[in-house]
Amino acid sequence: TQLLEQSPQFLSIQEGENLTVYCNSSSVFSSLQWYRQEPGEGPVLLVTVVTGGEVKKLKRLTFQFGDARKDSSLHITAAQPGDTGLYLCAGGGDYKLSFGAGTTVTVRA
Amino acid sequence: GAGVSQSPSNKVTEKGKDVELRCDPISGHTALYWYRQSLGQGLEFLIYFQGNSAPDKSGLPSDRFSAERTGGSVSTLTIQRTQQEDSAVYLCASSVGWGGNTGELFFGEGSRLTVL
Numbered sequence: 001t002q003l004l005e006q007s008p009q010f011l012s013i014q015e016g017e018n019l020t021v022y023c024n025s026s027s028v029f030s031s032l033q034w035y036r037q038e039p040g041e042g043p044v045l046l047v048t049v050v051t052g053g054e055v056k057k058l059k060r061l062t063f064q065f066g067d068a069r070k071d072s073s074l075h076i077t078a079a080q081p082g083d084t085g086l087y088l089c090a091g092g093g094d095y096k097l098s099f100g101a102g103t104t105v106t107v108r109a
Numbered sequence: 110g111a112g113v114s115q116s117p118s119n120k121v122t123e124k125g126k127d128v129e130l131r132c133d134p135i136s137g138h139t140a141l142y143w144y145r146q147s148l149g150q151g152l153e154f155l156i157y158f159q160g161n162s163a164p165d166k167s168g169l170p171s172d173r174f175s176a177e178r179t180g181g182s183v184s185t186l187t188i189q190r191t192q193q194e195d196s197a198v199y200l201c202a203s204s205v206g207w208g209g210n211t212g213e214l215f216f217g218e219g220s221r222l223t224v225l
Binding site for chain 2: 004006033040041042043044045048088090095096097098099100101102
């Protein structure tokens with residue numbers, strides 16, 4: 001089983017602040033996905049990164065895949081209350097995605 | 110809607126009873142997954158179905174757990190003789206093809222199981 005560690009586990013910030021969530025593993029992944037899950041709902045895909053060193057931007061969210069394809073980060077600029085949720089990273093190598101435990105982000109208005 | 114549908118959304122049962130959880134995937138999606146999410150934990154892979162291939166059951170935690178997929182569409186996850194440690198949210202997901210590498214998994218809202 002490929003393990004993904006996410007940090008921090010919890011993050012509470014004020015609206016307008018920036019935040020970064022990390023996803024680390026000792027294993028190499030062919031791709032890495034980030035999902036966001038809101039209470040009572042299933043996770044929803046935000047982005048997939050496949051190339052080492054790749055950076056993808058989705059509005060105020062910036063995702064980076066490490067050069068060695070073992071780690072990733074998610075940076076949110078000027079966070080808004082609507083960004084509140086559980087952020088999950090998931091590593092792919094075959095059809096079984098390995099998920100991290102998630103980072104619970106709370107953005108206070 | 111056209112999303113993944115799961116039922117029941119909530120199930121409370123007594124220890125030792127059997128439960129069935131249902132998943133109706135997105136039409137045309139050949140891959141179907143079951144994951145379990147416990148409080149404070151990530152998603153734990155349970156089982157994977159792909160078309161007519163033999164399912165990958167390697168994630169099922171014990172022989173009390175079983176799943177089937179009829180006609181390549183609807184899937185049922187059955188837990189026999191439930192235990193308190195089975196309490197969790199059971200998530201179903203489907204994808205167009207292999208999914209796990211670069212494809213997107215579409216998740217249902219989950220079935221929350223509470224075993225008293």
